[in-house]
Amino acid sequence: MTAHSHTDQPALTKNQSLVYDALTDAKAPLSAYAILDGLREHGIRAPLQVYRALDKLLELGLVHRLESLNSFVACSNSECGARETMVFAICVKCNKVSELADDRLEAHLGALAAADHFTVHAATVELRGICGQCRSDA
Amino acid sequence: MTAHSHTDQPALTKNQSLVYDALTDAKAPLSAYAILDGLREHGIRAPLQVYRALDKLLELGLVHRLESLNSFVACSNSECGARETMVFAICVKCNKVSELADDRLEAHLGALAAADHFTVHAATVELRGICGQCRSDA
DNA sequence: ATTGCATATGTTATGGTGTTACACAATAAA
DNA sequence: TTTATTGTGTAACACCATAACATATGCAAT
Known part of the structure; x- marks a missing residue:
């Protein structure tokens, strides 16, 4: 097992930032499709755009997946x-x-x-x- | 919280038994659709027939859902x-x-x-x- | 600057998971 | 035997996630 760290992050790309901001603004977990719907006016049109951004954010440890809800949350714990x-x-x-x-x-x-x-x-x-x-x- | 017990079970119905047997025979978790495919020759034709049986079996504590796999297993622990x-x-x-x-x-x-x-x-x-x-x- | 490579993006189509709505049948209780 | 509850069957639908393919962007190393 390898603990990751999300200090010294690479800059996020446009889509990654859009998805990350959607999650940090939300007061509850969001499904990928809820994120999609919220970002349509920002040019996000397809599920895959959201899932790819989420994959990267998960890898960076900036976002977590809640298996029991099929949803995602921004990381909120500094530890x-x-x-x-x-x-x-x-x-x-x-x-x-x-x-x-x-x-x-x-x-x-x-x-x-x-x-x-x-x-x-x-x-x-x-x-x-x-x-x-x-x-x-x- | 209320601990359930699956001693003194009510008899299972036909569909419930089919689904339960499928899970007890399996060596690994099965998705609802995998159960469905395995039971087509026994007259199970639609997802809902499987999901309804699973709901009852979950309620009885005979089966567990694995959230991280979207799959189900027969209960294997007497405790x-x-x-x-x-x-x-x-x-x-x-x-x-x-x-x-x-x-x-x-x-x-x-x-x-x-x-x-x-x-x-x-x-x-x-x-x-x-x-x-x-x-x-x- | 140009090549080469890795990463990110856009789009369409498809597959996997789960539920709603409605009709009907079986069982058990009054 | 009427009523209520639970189980069943079917079709249609909604939600979750990925495959396949094309294009674009950033960043090395020459």
Whole structure:
């Protein structure tokens, strides 16, 4: 496993910037097609333009994919670059996502897997529940 | 959160049994459409027949969905019914999946979320890596 | 400057995943 | 036996993602 870092980024291309800005402006995860719809007036016309930009942004660690939603979020945790495994807490009420870091979780998962003779390369950890704000409102 | 139990099951209907048997016979996760293709000669003709059976089997806890693969597996861990959070270790080489249980993981994730004032209802934990058998073979 | 290469872009078409809407059948309960 | 619930069948559709091919752009190394 190799921790990436998104310090010292290469400049983003036009399409990459459009997609990245769409995600950073959004208050919740966006699907590729939602991004597409939001960028039509900026000249983005086809899914592939979005998916290619997303591929690059994922590779740079600027964006994460939420498997359980088939959607994408801009990275919001400065510690992300230093860790392998991030946890995404997805509020089922307001759809906001918190990106949580924990030093021990990766070790915990690694040990659990090792007991089954399994070597972990990557982990997907997505929590569904209620965020603090929505709990207060209720 | 409510732990389910799949002891004392209601009898499965024909379509539910067909889908469940397809998954228990498979050595790796199957997509809904792969199940569909495998059951055409048994009279299953449309995606919805598969998805409806899967919905019921998921509700009964007999089957799990792997979000990162858009696929489904038969439950293979007897402790599953007693726990909220299972871990799926997916071998990228042979595609086999181990379903792992760990008492402390749920608490660990709950505490991590609670520090962010988030209340967990459900968790998706999927590991990608190499299983013991494939590691030995290499 | 020109060649060569890697990367990014644009477009069309296609394939994989999942649901909506509607009609009908089987089962179980009152 | 009426009613309610659950399961089934079919068609059409919507959403997610990639393949194939052509073109363009940036950046070396000569």
